[in-house]
Amino acid sequence: AQSVAQPEDQVNVAEGNPLTVKCTYSVSGNPYLFWYVQYPNRGLQFLLKYITGDNLVKGSYGFEAEFNKSQTSFHLKKPSALVSDSALYFCAVRDPWGGGSQGNLIFGKGTKLSVKP
């Protein structure tokens, strides 16, 4: 069965420091991977995705993510965190070959990122 794990409920980072939000996945085939961000009282906004090709994917707001097939991970990173990056981050996977799911997104539980000045 498809699944996504975000092992950290919360990540605390000082402004200006690099940040990493972890995500691991389990699918039967090659996955399509996504990161979304949710700011307070807002809907989910798309950040970036991995479909194929380069393992390092760049997205919105200076975020990037590294796909590691051997470790089945897709960690979200940013070289220098901003206070405004504080939000809830969701990793999601879509298995294009998963039967019966019609390619629905499976979400992790979310990681709250807190960036302090």
Add this chain to the structure above:
Amino acid sequence: EAQVTQNPRYLITVTGKKLTVTCSQNMNHEYMSWYRQDPGLGLRQIYYSMNVEVTDKGDVPEGYKVSRKEKRNFPLILESPSPNQTSLYFCASRIQGGMNTEAFFGQGTRLTVV
């Protein structure tokens, strides 16, 4: 502007009183879905629709109904709401054949059932 619009944004209701949360998208997307978000559980899919008159259950469909009579609209219906349906609900849409495309989400509807 491309968007998914949900209404209402906030709703407090009583147990057993039927309600409908509307969802509309202006991107001509075939695929639409509903999720509920609960602390510590992430987003779980309730129902999805691959096109007009085509709907199917997601992971947590109990207590919910949907309909897809028009391509742009995908309302979520709670025939007899119960307190365990208190949650934050999101509607989303994307291109049906676009396995590699991202979904667009509405702003969310915070529902409280007392």
